[in-house]
Amino acid sequence: MRPVSSWGRLSASAHDVVSFNDPGQIARLVASHPGGIAHGNGRSYGDVCLNPEGVLWHTIGLDHFIAFDQSNGRLVCEAGVLLRDIQRLVIPYGWILPVTPGTQLVTVGGAIANDVHGKNHHVLGSFGDHVQRIRLLRTDGQSIECGPQEQADWFAATVGGLGLTGIIVNAEIQLRRVAGPWLDTETVPYANLDEFFTLADDSEAAWQHTVSWIDCISAGGRGLFMRGNPTDVDDRPEPKGRKRTMPVVPPVSLVNPLSLRAFNMAYFNLKKWQAGRAVSHYESFFYPLDNLLEWNRMYGPKGFFQYQSVVPREVGQEATQAMLAEIARSGEGSFLAVLKTFGDRKPVGMLSFPQPGVTLALDFPNKGDQTKKLFERLDAIVRDTGGRIYLAKDARMPRELFEAGYPHLNEFIKYRDPGISSGLSRRLMGS
């Protein structure tokens, strides 16, 4: 047994960790260490990848490519391969992962199980939209091949299925053509939410990637809208990609009301100064935080919460305004506040997070009850508007909000593997 934390560092419970290094050995290890949950690179924030006092099946050793067809962009790989390794392999051949989240340090298995999304949801949907086939191993030894056409029910349960339908052993992904590693980008400052929504509406047709940083302590909701399109410039040297590491866990969170005010003001004005068109490398545009390794340490020993919700577009502006007002009232603040519109697309998985609307992601240092009280007020807004909270980031939402937000839950339950359990599944599904 050893302590394991997820990315939010909210807990460090003991886990019996078992490493999968060979797909042929998984069934044997699962039989000798039952009742676990697959754990990839541990980048989800809450308890979806944890199983306190129980078994964790580490999949990071399943890091082998199986096949890559350069002519049609089909890639088959084991579940523990990092998205970073896929990007580095395929981009030189003119292919790219169609959808990637804000960090490339996640595994393929984790990306499927949480059906992650990126800045281009309005064009290409979520990660699961591009998965062609999944090999799933049930803890009773049964092996299931599923995809959008074959065994489509198993596929819909497994994409976004939080690792609860079986162990994802390998997957086939359809990549997308790309000219090179560069993007044509534009940063546009906005003064309030009205301007944000106008920018979002105007950008969706012409820009593949859109996202915005919002200054959540400003009254009106000012921020920076960033949009990008792949470009074929090829005369630039690759960036050096210098990595820095947050060297220690400071005794208190470095993110506090005082530092936040200074941070946000400096960040907004600096970026406003640099606003306009630029050519960016995909790593710095998609994964700005990956260059600061272990950045989650800056919230101190108590860790931090992410609160990511999506609410329908019709009520998106009022709901976002109301949430920002609650945050301002609470005196808490979030530095990594991200506001983005999702496209009007049907989700792939039964428990997939993205739905048509507006998503707001916020992070808060863990201050115990004070933070939880704020979340309750935010929950009320999400509940009233028919929204939902992202399970990959959640560590605390009440069960009734989960049930209200995920209407296909009852259907999903039928596909659960009774030999798999996580902290999140016990908290929100009772087993």
Next chain:
Amino acid sequence: MAEHCARLWVHGQSVDLTLVGRDASRVERVAADLRVRSPQSEIRIVQSDFLDTKAIRSTVDAIVTQGDVDVVLIVHGSLPAQSECQDNLEVCSDALEVNGVSPVLFAEAFAKHMGKANSGTLALIGSVAGDRGRKSNYVYGAAKGMVTRYAQGLQHRFAGTGVKVVLIKPGPTETPMTAHLKGQGPKMASAEEVAQKIVDAVDRGQLVVYVPGKWALIMMIIRHLPSFVFFRMNI
């Protein structure tokens, strides 16, 4: 460890690589991965017994008939529980053979060909455990100590020739072999990090290299501790 070295060797270049392993299906999985990473490279696999001298000889002879070898990296090993080695002579014997005798036999078989060709780099994996016998793993340490002495001798034999012999001594590294030790004691080095150091050492033809480098200092101290201090330590 060997696999991460291979990933570095095939990265962005075309190489001829032969993988030798005990379990054909496991080697095939590694080969498929390397072929995806480097479609232009030639990746062959050979299954061999690692303890049978005839099998080792014929495996090595077959490989060198494909052409002169530039680099040989011998990495195989297993980490036995010291207590089991003490209780069961069979486990003890296996540990000595797999970690000591077998790598030496492979190296000796290659050395014959490389000496004739007067070129190539032969890299062996020793261990910090081979530097001084400690009660916690002296059987494994004895086998690795054998590799160390053997490498020294081979370096002497090939001094002034075109053949280079590199001895790598990793500290505790995160590999399948040490997965059960993770989380106990100090943080282990990652296999990628160690592989990068191995590849660099092979490029330079360095005689002895500790990875990570701090182990050179740690082991120098451990080697020189007087017995009356050393015997009080629980290491």
